[in-house]
Amino acid sequence: MQRLIPTGEAARPVAFAEFPQPVPEPGEALVKVEAFAPNRGETFLLERPQPELLPGKDIAGLVVQAAADGSGPGIGTRVVGHPAQGGWAEYAAVPTHSLAVLPDSIDSARAAALPLAGITALRLLRTAGSLAGRRVLLTGASGGVGHYVTELAVGAGAELTAVTATPVRGERLARLGATLVHEVAAARGPFDIVLESTGGPDLPLALSKMRPGGTLVWFGQASRTPVTLDFFHLLGGPEHATIHHFHYAGAPYAPDLAALVRLVEQGRLHPEIGRTADWAHTADTLVDLRERRIRGKAVLLIGGAR
Known part of the structure; x- marks a missing residue:
């Protein structure tokens, strides 16, 4: 599968590379990623990336392998997720305590804009x-x-x-x-x-x-x-x-993700997406996000997702 990895270059912070498909832990589901949303803080990490950094914390997609321990959503369920890393890829292993189910009324682009900023x-x-x-x-x-x-x-x-x-x-x-x-x-x-x-x-x-x-x-x-x-x-x-x-971190994220989904579904919360693009344009989008040329969130789409 393809994954975006850090380059350490300011003008082009990420590049595509081939990786094996991730193997989920018992409490993780395998998600086919349809959309992801980078955060400005992640652009700072890419300036001097650690060797083990696999960026990507805000995703939306489809569960293609349910968690082996029986927790979380089943195969074929649309979800929004907040993995610790690794979301800028075709597939991501996500802890089920960091997933929430998406209704058909919320598209993947809006969902991907929710996790870190919304939580x-x-x-x-x-x-x-x-x-x-x-x-x-x-x-x-x-x-x-x-x-x-x-x-x-x-x-x-x-x-x-x-x-x-x-x-x-x-x-x-x-x-x-x-x-x-x-x-x-x-x-x-x-x-x-x-x-x-x-x-x-x-x-x-x-x-x-x-x-x-x-x-x-x-x-x-x-x-x-x-x-x-x-x-x-x-x-x-x-x-x-x-x-x-204040720091937002602290799992489980699922209850807050579910609350954000409900707010969007009820028309009480409206993600502000300043740019939507194919993930082929991720590097340019990251630069513009870092330099504050994008208002609100940026969302990258994989495989023609919407």
């Missing part, structure tokens, strides 16, 4: 707590996570301000009900909750806009610039605050 959004908002009537600031809002967070938070009754680099990258967020600004300094606080994903100077600036006793949840560093906090300056802002470091 992150769900778990991030659970960490933030009750949102109804609360003022929320979201930085780095125009990526895949940001679109899901915005739609879910506004739907839950939050008054959300979204920070995007340009008006174009924030158009859909505004339509979803967010107040749009293009730098943290322009956000009008105070905020009850800050969801911070850019790092660098944005985090302390966002922190200064919180009300006393507010909560900041730090879930990324997209700027790739370290954060420096001046606590003398901090005491002149919200006086006291709670800072959480």
Whole structure:
């Protein structure tokens, strides 16, 4: 079978190679991959790839071999999955605790756009707590996570301000009900909750806009610039605050995947897909994703899938 593997080259981060079809462990199903969605964080891993790296965490496809231990979906079931790696291939072995069944109403492209960004959004908002009537600031809002967070938070009754680099990258967020600004300094606080994903100077600036006793949840560093906090300056802002470091990981993923599928099926969540292409164009797509030339998610299709 064909698989995409890292090259270590910035201009063309992956290339096709022939590999044996994976042999699933007893608690894994073999999935024929129809679509996959790379994440910007994965593009960073490809800059200096580890020898064992087989990229690919967000997939949708068809179960062609059920798990030997009897868990999970049976042969012929359409699924969305979140394997630890190895999803950029014609076949992937996926733990059944990281699979959810897809209804016919959701195509593979939309499904593949769900896992990492959608699970992150769900778990991030659970960490933030009750949102109804609360003022929320979201930085780095125009990526895949940001679109899901915005739609879910506004739907839950939050008054959300979204920070995007340009008006174009924030158009859909505004339509979803967010107040749009293009730098943290322009956000009008105070905020009850800050969801911070850019790092660098944005985090302390966002922190200064919180009300006393507010909560900041730090879930990324997209700027790739370290954060420096001046606590003398901090005491002149919200006086006291709670800072959480958040990471989405922690199986099982199946319940959250199933919840995301239900939300899409009910019309309450709409994946924002900025590009759909055949997987022959994966390398170019990865470069554009890394350089922020794609709004929302990018999805690559295998074998003419839709």
